[in-house]
Amino acid sequence: MKPLCVTMSAFGSYAGQVTVDFERLDHGIFLITGDTGAGKTTIFDAISFALFGESSGQKREGGMLRSQYADDGQETWVTLRFQQRGDVYEVTRCPSYSRMSRRKNKNGQYGIIQVAAKASLTLPDKREYPGNVREVNQKIQEILGVDFNQFSQIAMIAQGDYLKLLCASSRERKEIFSRIFNTGIYSRIQGKLKEENNRLFGQLEDNRKLIEHELANVEALGWEEPSWEELLSRKETGTGQLQEALEALLQKEERELTACRQEKKEGAEARSALEARIRQAEEGNRLFDQWEAHKQELEELLSQEPEQAEKKERLQAARRAEKTAAHEALYLERQKERKASLDGIAALKKELEGLAPRREAAERRSAEQNEICSVRISVLQAQITRMEDVLPVFEEWKKAARACRETEEAVKEAEEEQLSWEKRLEERKRQLEELAEQRTQLEREAAMQPEHQRRAAELEERERRLAALQEGARRWEEQEQEWKRCKVRAAADDGRYRLTEAEYERAYQLFLKAQAGIMAEELEEGSPCPVCGSLHHPNRAKLPEEAVTQKEVEEKKKLRDAAEQNRSASSQEAVRAAERMRQQKKRVLEESGALLGDAWEENRGEENEREENEREAGQAASLYEPIRQASLACKKELDAVRSRLKSAEEAGRKLADNQKEQERGHSQQEEAQAQLAKAQRRRQEKKEELARSLAEAGQLKKRLPEQEEEAVRAGLASLEQEKEALEKERLVREEQKTALQRQEQEKSGRLTAALENADRLTASLAAAQTAYRDSLREQGFQTEEEYLCARRPLEEMERWEQETRAYEERLIRCRAVNAQYEEQTKGRMRTDTQEWEQEAARIAVRQEALEEKENRLAAVYGRNAQARRNLDGLWKERERLEEAYASVRRLYQTANGKLTGSAGLDFQTYVQRQYFNRMIHAANQRLRVMTDGQFLLQCRELDALGKQGEVGLDLDVYSLVTDKVRDVKTLSGGESFLTALAMALGMADVIQNAAGNVRIDAMFIDEGFGMLDEESRMRAIRILQKLAGGKRLVGIISHVPELKEQIERQLVVKKDEKGSRIEWHLEEGERKE
Secondary structure, eight states, X not given: OEEEEEEEEEETTEEEEEEEEGGGTOSEEEEEEESTTSSHHHHHHHHHHHHHSSOTTSOOOHHHHBOTTSOTTOOOEEEEEEEETTEEEEEEEEOOEEEEEEEEOTTSSEEEEEEOOEEEEEOTTSOBOOSOHHHHHHHHHHHHSOOHHHHHHHHEEOTTTHHHHHHOOHHHHHHHHHHHHTTHHHHHHHHHHHHHHHHHHHHHHHHHHHHHHHHHHOOXXXXXXXXXXXXXXXXXXXXXXXXXXXXXXXXHHHHHHHHHHHHHHHHHHHHHHHHHHHHHHHHHHHHHHHHHHHHHHHHHHHHTHHHHHHHHHHHHHHHHHHHHHHHHHHHHHHHHHHHHHHHHHHHHHHHHHHHHHHHHHHHHHHHHHHHHHHHHHHHHHHHHHHHHHHHHHHHHHHHHHHHHHHHHHHHHHHHHHHHHHHHXXXXXXXXXXHHHXXXXXXXXHHTTHHHHHHHHHHHHHHHHHHHHHHHHHHHHHHHHHHHHHHHHHHHHHHHHHHHHHHHHHHHHHHHHHHHHHHHHHTOOTTSOOTTTOOSOOSSOOOOOTTOOOHHHHHHHHHHHHHHHHHHHHHXXXXXXXXXXXXXXXXXXXXXXXXXXXXXXXXXXXXOOHHHHHHHTTTTTGGGHHHHHHHHHHHHHHHHHHHHHHHHHHHHHHHHHHHHHHHHHHHHHHHHHHHHXXXXXXXXXXXXXXXXXXXXXXXXXXXXXXXXXXXXXXXXXXXXXHHHHHHHHXXXXXXXXXXXXXXXXXXXXXXHHHHHHHHHHHHHHHHHHHHHHHHHHHHTTOSSHHHHHHHOOOHHHHHHHHHHHHHHHHHHHHHHHHHHHHHHHTTTOOOOOOHHHHHHHHHHHHHHHHHHHHHHHHHHHHHHHHHHHHHHHHHHHHHHHHHHHHHHHHHHHHHHTTOSTTSOOOOHHHHHHHHHHHHHHHHHHHHHHHHTTTSEEEEEOOGGGOOSSSSOSOOEEEEXXXXXXXXXXXXXXHHHHHHHHHHHHHHHHHHHXXXXXXXXXXXXXXXXXXXXXXXXXXXXXXXXXXXXXXXXXXXXXXXXXXXXXXXXXXXXXXXXXXXXXXXXXEOSTTOOBO
């Protein structure tokens, strides 16, 4: 990877957009120089941030990368164009930071908005790589072939970090190499082996505890010497011996259990035989007892036999009577039917004898009355016809008279309508004249509306601007106070930073000076000096009174970095507060001059910002009263203009209404004229129609009779009513005569049918009587009285039959049972079972004892047998675990360097040691030149490693002059820098080769050259020039004056109160920003 161009916007100490064009250099060595804090390292931070989203020191968050000198509207971003294997890529990245919003919120203030982190990558074919920030990071790492840690070691020897790797302990180097070479996987393998070792060991312990638990659960009943507990307590007792003893114990317990069960079985058999004899004897005795009971029952049943025989005879007679009952019922039914028929015939004959005279009288009266009615109806019909002929003339005359009246009314209405339209027409003319006068007045008023609107808009805008001006003055005053507070905080943070910076520089210089004194304290007379090899030490280096350790230096550096971050944040906040106040003041004063007059013109002198801010302090408060007075005057005038505008708007609306009214009035006038003409024509037409109607009515009046219409109609109604009454009387008489005739015919038919039915019933009665008497004889009844005495209710007969059947069944069953008992007891006698029962009780007691013994033996044997099975499984599992544990433990001890007889290196350290040796080899190739063959580096031999702590990555210095080995910490400051530089270059070679021949064609070295003498510095420069060759770009970040003379191509970084800027010095006399 070779950087071609990097552009920074509001990044670090660079306020605006700054572009560093590396293509102007192409390759070779160049110097990045400038004052401390000017922003030299920020250039490399920008490259690192663009590629990986992190700064070189990994100590700055997104918000800390934003320049404190940038305007609120300036966005923070970095764009890097770089070349990789001949292809050109461009990456743009924006950190996450906070800035002032460009718009006011609902409270009228500028809020703080959070800008999200963004990243974009342009591929060689000019396409933008699709993906989010994480996906862009992965793609860049894929393109470069290295991650951030590796890139930092390859491309940047950071300020103050060059001694870390050189002076680090073996443990510290292990942590560094783990990040750089990604050897953490070997540590994870060690961890997995350790976990597996501990897991198997834990399983073995669990297995041992389970075996002890199972052995403790074994119960040894009647075990011979030695006891089971004693056997378990002996250390020499092995698994085989325990298995044999447990097997013997189980066999002994099994024999005892078998013997107990055999004895129990024999006792059970004896008890069963004895209980069988007892049951057999008790069964015989029970038969004799039951036979006696059934004998008594049989005697009782036999004593009831006469009573049951009598009941059976009565039941048989009742059954015979039941068979005759049906014939009796039929005979009685026929008697009732014949009697009812004869009664009906007598009643019909009597009714027919009374109907004949009534019918004949009705026929005579009907004939006489019908003749009289016919004559009267003929006379009435003639009179009705004459009157009906007269009535239509009355109707025609009334219709004509009605038509005349209606026409007269229509004439009157037409005259009234004509008069009404004449009045309306006059009213319309008058209204149109009034509307014309109103229109003239309204047009004058409405013409002023645009002027009123314009003035109202001007006053509303002025009122709004005055309110905004008042709010702006308030905000100006608040921001002025905030700026003062921020200025005080920034001054305090700056003082703390200067103090911590001085303390760090002093501690760092003391640390470097104290290295010789620390080594001198460890010298002993007669022991060789690790630096010069002398056995005598007359002039030992003195340890300064204020000597500090490396840890203290690092703590001081942390405090300085924290103070710098606080100073940067507070300074940035103070600058922002001042800029916000200045912008707000500018807006307020400009608006004041426009709204309040010349008294508030803005002072636009060229004085610096701080003096201007102090001079304007309190000016914001003095604006409040003029603004209030101006607001009141504006509001008063606005109310008056609004009132006039409202009147003008109302006149405009009325003018439109007036126009509509005029148009409507003209339309109504034309309509009234048309309606008037129509009313005049209709009045003339109705007058002519009235004359015709009066002539027709006069002709009809001559045809009317002398009587009035009401008298004619009353007479006609009276005649019709009389005629209708006569016809109804005649109809009633005919209906009465017809009804008597129908009754006589109906009763004659019923009488005939009744006589025929009486004959049939007489024959049926005779047949039923004969059947009834025959049934009496057949059932053995001599007389009807005998039959009636034998007859019983059906419920009583059923009860007798059930009782008789139950008695007979019980008697039969009792006789059969007695016969069975007699047969079963033939040849048998009662038996006494007392002795047998006592013997059975003794056997039961013994069986209970045997049952308890068997249960106890079975429980012990079952538990011991289960323990034996569990132990067999546990012993087999132990063999498997011991075999697996032995294998894993050896791997674990080997991987973690704990194997007896080995060097004590763990797996990760062993792999890292290979990288370390390759680094040392690559470093020595350059170190030989840079030190003019004075010394080389070597990894401490395995046989020289200690046994305490983590070892294996220890670094020694081999002196080619004295042929002796000494600790790397004995190097002087200049030697340490050269050695660290060689180590860094060697590490870069190893990292690039380990990452798949990755090539990073750029390197930046931050500080350190100030410790070198002229010759060493020249040798180091030659090495770096050789490293650059014809393709690589090497940048040295330093402010050492001598380097400015040795390196012609320079990138000069300068910084003032507006931020940092750069200048290229490529040739003598050439400068370009």
